[in-house]
Amino acid sequence: MGAMDTGNMEGRWRDLDYLLLRQGNIVGPGFEPAPEIRDFLQDDFKVLVIGAGGLGCELLKDLALSGFGHIDVIDMDTIDVSNLNRQFLFRMHDVGKPKATVAAERVMKRVKGVTVIPHHCRIEEKPDEFYKDFHIIVLGLDSLEARSYINSVVCSFLEYDADGTLDMSTIKPMVDGGTEGFKGHARVILPGVTPCFHCTLWLFPPQTTFPLCTLAETPRSPAHCIEYAHLIQWGQERTSETFDADNPEHMKWMYEQALKRAEQFNISGVTYSLTQGVVKNIIPAIASTNAIIAASCSLEALKIATMCSSGMDNYMMYVGTQGVYTHTVSYEKDMSCIVCSLGVPVHADADSTLDQFMKQLIADDRFSGKLSKPSVSHLGENLYMAAPPILEEMTRENLSKSLVELLGEKGGTVNVNDKKLAGVLRVQVAFSDAASEPNAMDTAGAG
Amino acid sequence: MADEGNAMLTEQEAAVYDRQIRVWGVEAQKRMSKSNILVGGAITGIIAEALKNIVLAGVGSVTLVDDTPVSAESIAATFILTPDLIDSGVSMGAACAAALQDFNPMVAVRSEEGNIVDKAPDFYDFFSVVLLGRAPLDLQKKINGICRSRGHKVAFFSADVRGGIGQIFVDLQTHNYTPFPKPDTTPEPQTAQYPSLEEALSFSWKPLLEQKRKERTDSLFFTMRVLERFEQAEKRRPGAVSAADLPGLLKTRDDMAKSQDVLPEMIPDELLERLADAGPGELPAVSAIVGGILGQEILKSVSSKGAPVENFFLYSLTKHTGLIERVPPLKKS
Numbered sequence: 003m004g005a006m007d008t009g010n011m012e013g014r015w016r017d018l019d020y021l022l023l024r025q026g027n028i029v030g031p032g033f034e035p036a037p038e039i040r041d042f043l044q045d046d047f048k049v050l051v052i053g054a055g056g057l058g059c060e061l062l063k064d065l066a067l068s069g070f071g072h073i074d075v076i077d078m079d080t081i082d083v084s085n086l087n088r089q090f091l092f093r094m095h096d097v098g099k100p101k102a103t104v105a106a107e108r109v110m111k112r113v114k115g116v117t118v119i120p121h122h123c124r125i126e127e128k129p130d131e132f133y134k135d136f137h138i139i140v141l142g143l144d145s146l147e148a149r150s151y152i153n154s155v156v157c158s159f160l161e162y163d164a165d166g167t168l169d170m171s172t173i174k175p176m177v178d179g180g181t182e183g184f185k186g187h188a189r190v191i192l193p194g195v196t197p198c199f200h201c202t203l204w205l206f207p208p209q210t211t212f213p214l215c216t217l218a219e220t221p222r223s224p225a226h227c228i229e230y231a232h233l234i235q236w237g238q239e240r241t242s243e244t245f246d247a248d249n250p251e252h253m254k255w256m257y258e259q260a261l262k263r264a265e266q267f268n269i270s271g272v273t274y275s276l277t278q279g280v281v282k283n284i285i286p287a288i289a290s291t292n293a294i295i296a297a298s299c300s301l302e303a304l305k306i307a308t309m310c311s312s313g314m315d316n317y318m319m320y321v322g323t324q325g326v327y328t329h330t331v332s333y334e335k336d337m338s339c340i341v342c343s344l345g346v347p348v349h350a351d352a353d354s355t356l357d358q359f360m361k362q363l364i365a366d367d368r369f370s371g372k373l374s375k376p377s378v379s380h381l382g383e384n385l386y387m388a389a390p391p392i393l394e395e396m397t398r399e400n401l402s403k404s405l406v407e408l409l410g411e412k413g414g415t416v417n418v419n420d421k422k423l424a425g426v427l428r429v430q431v432a433f434s435d436a437a438s439e440p441n442a443m444d445t446a447g448a449g
Numbered sequence: 450m451a452d453e454g455n456a457m458l459t460e461q462e463a464a465v466y467d468r469q470i471r472v473w474g475v476e477a478q479k480r481m482s483k484s485n486i487l488v489g490g491a492i493t494g495i496i497a498e499a500l501k502n503i504v505l506a507g508v509g510s511v512t513l514v515d516d517t518p519v520s521a522e523s524i525a526a527t528f529i530l531t532p533d534l535i536d537s538g539v540s541m542g543a544a545c546a547a548a549l550q551d552f553n554p555m556v557a558v559r560s561e562e563g564n565i566v567d568k569a570p571d572f573y574d575f576f577s578v579v580l581l582g583r584a585p586l587d588l589q590k591k592i593n594g595i596c597r598s599r600g601h602k603v604a605f606f607s608a609d610v611r612g613g614i615g616q617i618f619v620d621l622q623t624h625n626y627t628p629f630p631k632p633d634t635t636p637e638p639q640t641a642q643y644p645s646l647e648e649a650l651s652f653s654w655k656p657l658l659e660q661k662r663k664e665r666t667d668s669l670f671f672t673m674r675v676l677e678r679f680e681q682a683e684k685r686r687p688g689a690v691s692a693a694d695l696p697g698l699l700k701t702r703d704d705m706a707k708s709q710d711v712l713p714e715m716i717p718d719e720l721l722e723r724l725a726d727a728g729p730g731e732l733p734a735v736s737a738i739v740g741g742i743l744g745q746e747i748l749k750s751v752s753s754k755g756a757p758v759e760n761f762f763l764y765s766l767t768k769h770t771g772l773i774e775r776v777p778p779l780k781k782s
Contacts, residue, residue: 060737063528067733084467087505090552112531183472184629184745184755279471286471289502290745297737301766304734318770322745323629324756328770 039308044071044115047307050136051075052125052152054101056287057142057179059091060296062105065140066113068304073109074136076121076128077102088289130155134174138303141178142296144285146206149178153191153199157342158381160194162415162430166344168194175306179299181291184322188298188314190306196316197335198342205333224264224271228280231259247282256281294320338428345415345428352406352413352433356386359405363418363429372427377419380409385416405431462555466507473629477752478507482555484751485510487576489565489592490584491517491687492541494731495610497527498740499580503747504549510557511549512576514565515542522729527736570595573603577751580743581607583687583729586650586677593620593646604750605646608743611688612727613766614720615739616673619746619758620645626753643760644777650674652777654709660778669763670774672720675702688729695725720765732766739764742771 049070051061054077065073079101081092091108092101102120109118121128125148133139133155143149153176161172176191178199191198216222217230236245236256246252257277264272278284298318305313314330321327337343346368350359356378364373375388385400385408387393400408409416413431420427457479458466470478486508488496492515504511517523519534519541529548542560550558566588573579579596581589589607596603597620605620620643630636644652657666679694679701680687690698698721706713742762749755761774 064734064737067528083464086465086553087467087469087507090501090505093551094554112528114532275467275471284468284471287468288472288745289469289505290741290748293498293502293741293744294738297734297741300734300737301732312767322742322755325758325773326742326762326771330770 040069043069043307046072047138048072048074048136049303049307050133050139051142052139052148053077053142053144054089054091054105054120055079055085055142055144056088056289056292057181057296057299058101059089059105060293061140061142061179061300062091062109062118063112064297064300065303066109066116066118068300070303070307071115072117072119074119074121075102075106076123076125077105078122078124088287088292090289125151130158134159136174138306139174139176140299140303141176142299143178143180149199152176154341156191157193157198157200160342161412162344166347166430168344177299177302177306179295181287181295183286183288184291186291186295186320187318188295188302188320189317190302190314191316193342194344195335197333198339200341201336201339202317202333221263221267221269224260224269224273224276225280227264227267227269227272228256228260228277230263231256232281235259247278253278253281291320291322294322340417340426340428343428345430347430347432349432349434350405350413352411353404355402355404356408357401359431360386360401369427372422373418373420374422375420378416379419380414380416388420406433462507465553465555469506473748473752473754477754480752481506481508481748484508484577485575486512486578486580486747487573488513488580488582489515490582490588490607491515492523492527492545493582493610494525494527494733494736495608495615495740495743496580496582497529497545498737499608499743499747500545500549501529501552502741502744504552504556504558506744506748507553507555508748508751510559511546512559512561513542513546514561514563514568515545515582516540516562516564519544525730528733565592570598574599574601576603578604578606578747580747581605583609585687586681589618590646590650596620597622597645604747606743606747606750607646608739609687610731610736610739611676611724612730613732613735614669614673614724614727615735615762615764617739617743617746617758617762618646618649619643619750619760619762621750621757624750624753624757626749626755626757628756629754639756641757641759649760649776650677654706654711657776657778658711658715664778666774666776667763667772668716669720669765669772670761670776671705671716672724673763675705675716675721676724678705690725691728692722692726695722698725735764735766738771 047070049065051058051065051073054075058075058077062073062075081096081099081101081104083097085092086094091105096104100122102122106118106120110116139152139156141149141152156174156176159172159174161169173192173194178191179188180186190196212226212229217226217234221227221230257274260277261272302314315332317333318328318330348363348366350362360376360378363369363376377388378385384393384397386397409431413433415428415430418427418429457475466478486503488500488511492513500511517540519530519537519539521535523541524530524532524535530544534544540560546558546560573595579592581592584607593605596605602622606617608617621641622643624641624643625638627638628636654671675698679698680690683697699718702716702721703713706716746758749757758773759775761776763772763774
């Protein structure tokens with residue numbers, strides 16, 4: 003592609019070249035400056051942006067301006083008027099259109115030479131292979147569930163050798179951003195190396211749910227009154243109707259009921275706006291926090307892609323209410339994380355059945371006393387469930403299947419659950435030559 | 450259906466601004482909508498980013514004064530301009546005003562002809578905030594002085610990004626504000642007293658470096674002072690430095706350190722090298738980060754809500770975080 007086609011006018015990439023074409027104190031390990039790095043970024047590197055909302059719009063802008071030439075963006079939502087205070091790629095006349103489609107169009111119009119491919123669908127609708135195709139995945143999501151899902155998919159790509167070494171080529175880096183009001187975070191996840199999303203699940207405070215007795219007997223706050231109307235009254239008084247938060251009459255009814263209840267209990271503060279906020283779980287949002295967090299994520303993506311500077315290690319928090327506060331923490335991987343860790347190594351015969359293997363685990367000294375009636379799953383799929391009875395019946399046939407049939411030729415990591423275990427036990431199953439490897443299986447029953 | 454509070458806003462404002470009103474409240478939003486922002490100096494990437502953020506948020510008006518023609522250089526770091534504007538004869542002010550207006554029809558965005566250098570002091574009376582992009586130090590001081598001399602307070606911000614390094618200077622004179630409340634507390638109104646640019650820049654370095662380690666002023670602050678002094682002494686347009694200027698910058702550093710009676714090692718060569726290499730360029734993502742902070746500081750100042758930065762914000766790519774430096778430091782009671 004010639005300079006005219008890509009819009010590479012004289013000096014266009016001068017700022018990026020300053021980072022990519024010279025050695026210096028800030029470069030990452032093994033960095034070799036070369037013009038090929040910029041070409042690689044523009045021509046070969048594929049980045050996926052998940053979300054085309056507050057963070058997504060800013061991410062697309064920053065990544066495109068930073069030299070990434072091939073960007074895909076996925077978002078299931080359509081544009082709403084309340085997005086316009088920060089999702090700057092959208093205008094009033096775009097309301098109702100798919101975010102991913104409009105965002106891609108606007109970015110390509112403004113930045114010559116970048117290709118942005120939109121996907122207007124849920125992240126779960128894409129097969130795992132879709133995600134495997136990208137060099138980096140940048141997340142601009144607004145829910146724990148969505149992050150959890152992508153995290154599981156990306157961590158499932160990890161492969162460990164028979165001796166437990168991580169195959170570095172299976173690491174797919176993720177950069178995750180999140181914002182709410184004046185608070186935000188940006189983090190780098192190198193699965194298998196830095197903590198994955200699941201390793202640090204404790205970072206996210208539990209979602210606010212009120213105990214039913216408080217709602218029913220002793221409300222104290224306007225939110226209690228609103229949730230009472232939402233979770234209890236609607237079901238009792240408008241039994242046959244499904245509540246639709248976008249229906250103004252439904253929302254008005256919710257507000258009026260909540261207000262009545264608040265007056266009963268002498269509680270002030272119920273407003274229509276608060277009612278919407280509580281019922282729809284609205285996250286307050288402003289432009290600046292999204293700009294800061296998205297740009298931080300983009301910088302990390304650039305560093306990972308080019309090694310031009312040492313990367314964030316590995317979690318940055320930002321708070322903008324009191325002056326400005328930022329802090330970077332180096333969280334550690336949870337070595338027994340059920341999603342990304344290697345697992346306790348166990349050698350087994352490829353031909354042994356699942357039943358024999360489970361008996362082998364029970365007999366293994368390392369787990370003595372910890373296993374009685376284990377359940378086993380692999381890559382999210384239940385191989386055998388000890389309980390409840392209905393699932394036990396459904397998975398019983400797997401007990402007589404061989405490990406190689408269930409896990410594939412290379413074995414793999416299985417998650418083991420048991421009443422006696424505090425959490426999930428992650429076990430790395432490696433196939434050994436039964437004749438040469440004396441192991442606990444010799445003493446396990448023939449099954 | 451409008452709430453009592455929201456009845457002070459138009460329906461369109463209430464709809465578009467809903468998510469941010471949940472952050473700072475209707476009162477703050479109303480005050481923002483009455484504010485008039487004047488923008489002078491060069492409109493670089495960081496300024497464009499900050500302007501995007503405040504236009505989206507709904508300030509009253511933004512007036513741009515930048516009669517330099519749009520060039521390939523000026524396009525590079527900012528998303529709001531497109532290559533077809535290069536050599537079109539349109540000024541940066543006019544081009545940026547048109548682009549920014551598109552983000553929010555509820556804000557009056559306009560371009561004022563001429564050069565800010567020529568504007569009489571009473572020109573500033575209309576404005577609540579002056580934002581200076583890349584501008585020579587003398588001009589910054591002059592305009593800061595004008596802001597401090599008018600009948601009402603005119604808040605002053607100046608900001609610049611070079612490569613992966615950014616700086617914001619804030620002067621809100623005497624600023625009364627309500628902090629954002631911590632959970633289950635009622636915030637008490639506070640007052641912050643800001644030094645002028647002249648006062649901040651003429652403060653001695655030695656006491657800043659003699660503070661306890663946690664409070665010690667970061668070397669990045671002094672590095673920017675060296676760059677400023679060099680450009681001033683060499684009569685360079687801000688940003689007109691290159692790798693060839695490194696020896697000159699190091700000498701300026703050594704001279705300044707000596708006259709301030711501090712060790713030159715307090716200002717590492719490496720930082721000056723990065724600034725020299727960067728020249729006038731900006732890394733787009735760094736401009737977005739510092740522009741995000743700058744936008745929010747402007748909003749805090751016009752809404753009187755939220756503790757603003759006192760009085761320098763500095764950012765460096767390699768640290769992944771920002772620093773706030775108070776110069777001169779607040780006296781401890």
